[in-house]
Structure formats: structure tokens, C-alpha cells
Amino acid sequence: xxxxxxxxxxDVFSIDDLKTKKKTSWDGVRNYQARNxxxxxxxxxxxxxxxxxxxxxxxxxGIGKVIKEAYPDHTQFDSKSEYYDPKAKKDEPRWFxxxxxxxxxxxxxxxxxxxxxxxxxxxxLVLRKGNRLSITPVEKKHFEKVQGLGN
DNA sequence: GCCAACGTTGGC
DNA sequence: GCCAACGTTGGC
Numbered sequence: 001x002x003x004x005x006x007x008x009x010x011d012v013f014s015i016d017d018l019k020t021k022k023k024t025s026w027d028g029v030r031n032y033q034a035r036n037x038x039x040x041x042x043x044x045x046x047x048x049x050x051x052x053x054x055x056x057x058x059x060x061x062g063i064g065k066v067i068k069e070a071y072p073d074h075t076q077f078d079s080k081s082e083y084y085d086p087k088a089k090k091d092e093p094r095w096f097x098x099x100x101x102x103x104x105x106x107x108x109x110x111x112x113x114x115x116x117x118x119x120x121x122x123x124x125l126v127l128r129k130g131n132r133l134s135i136t137p138v139e140k141k142h143f144e145k146v147q148g149l150g151n
Numbered sequence: 152g153c154c155a156a157c158g159t160t161g162g163c
Numbered sequence: 164g165c166c167a168a169c170g171t172t173g174g175c
Contacts, residue, residue, distance in 0.1 A: 152175105153174105153175085154173105154174100154175095155172100155173100155174095156171100156172085156173095157170105157171085157172080158169105158170085158171080158172100159168105159169085159170080159171100160167105160168085160169080160170095161166100161167095161168090161169105162165105162166095162167095162168105163164105163165090163166095
């Protein structure tokens with residue numbers, strides 16, 4: 001089993017939305033590295049740190065889990081979608097998504113600032129300067145540390 | 152709103 | 164295959 005961190009803008013889809021809806025399809029990823037993680041490495045049952053980006057208090061707000069492995073992201077074929085990709089072909093999809101289910105919302109969010117100040121988390125990918133990747137692998141020890149800080 | 156960092160595109 | 168120009172991300 002692997003561990004991941006996935007970024008979401010809370011204005012678009014927050015941990016509370018995930019809690020309410022129970023699950024979500026992770027559509028709209030248009031970055032090859034992130035796609036490859038989803039398509040090639042994310043497995044059923046993998047756990048996910050749910051990160052809020054582009055907001056007042058960036059940080060990890062809870063935990064989700066992979067409930068469906070990669071399948072073609074339908075928005076790439078939808079000319080009305082903001083994620084439409086005219087170069088994608090039906091028989092050769094370019095973009096994939098996974099489904100993520102709700103596991104828990106942290107009692108206290110683990111903020112980006114807090115994570116930066118934790119020695120034990122210093123080599124997490126998401127803390128690297130200029131990191132823009134929306135999906136990153138997370139080590140087990142880091143996952144457990146963050147979870148511990150949130151609960 | 153600013154801007155650094157990074158990814159992608161396209162001319163050559 | 165190089166690289167300048169451009170677009171996007173995301174913290175601040």
C-alpha cells in the first residue's frame with residue numbers, strides 16, 4: 001500500500017465537500033507526472049493526505065482513500081468542459097482519474113507552516129520550494145506523522 | 152495582486 | 164534537440 005498527497009482548492013472541492021458527498025472523481029488533472037502517478041501507481045486502498053491549496057490557510061485537512069483505480073477522465077472529450085483536450089482520442093485517452101473516498105477530517109488542520117517547522121517532515125516533496133505538482137507520493141512515516149498532528 | 156518556479160509549446 | 168515565450172500554480 002502506498003501513501004499520497006493530493007491538492008485541491010477548497011473553493012472548488014474541500015474536505016467538507018468530500019465528507020458530504022462521500023467520494024469524488026479526481027478529474028481535471030492535466031499534468032503528465034501527476035497523471036502517471038494515478039495511472040500507474042495508485043492502487044485501491046491507498047491513503048491520501050487531502051491538501052487545501054490556494055487558500056487562506058494551506059495545509060492538510062484530512063484523509064481520503066483510493067476507491068477506484070485509474071480510468072479515462074471523460075472531461076477530456078467534452079468540448080464544453082474547461083478540461084477539454086482536443087488532442088485526446090477516445091481509443092487512446094490521454095488523461096486519467098481515480099475515485100477518492102472520504103476517510104476522516106482532521107480535528108485540527110495541519111498547516112503548511114506547521115509542516116515546515118516539523119523536522120520530521122522536512123523532506124516531504126510538497127514542502128520543496130516551487131513544487132507545483134498536485135499529486136505527490138508520501139512516505140509512510142510522513143503520512144503517520146501528519147495524521148498524528150491532525151488528530 | 153505579485154511573482155517565483157515550473158511545465159508546455161512551437162519556431163528554428 | 165534547443166530554448167525563448169508563454170501559461171499556470173500556489174504561497175504570500
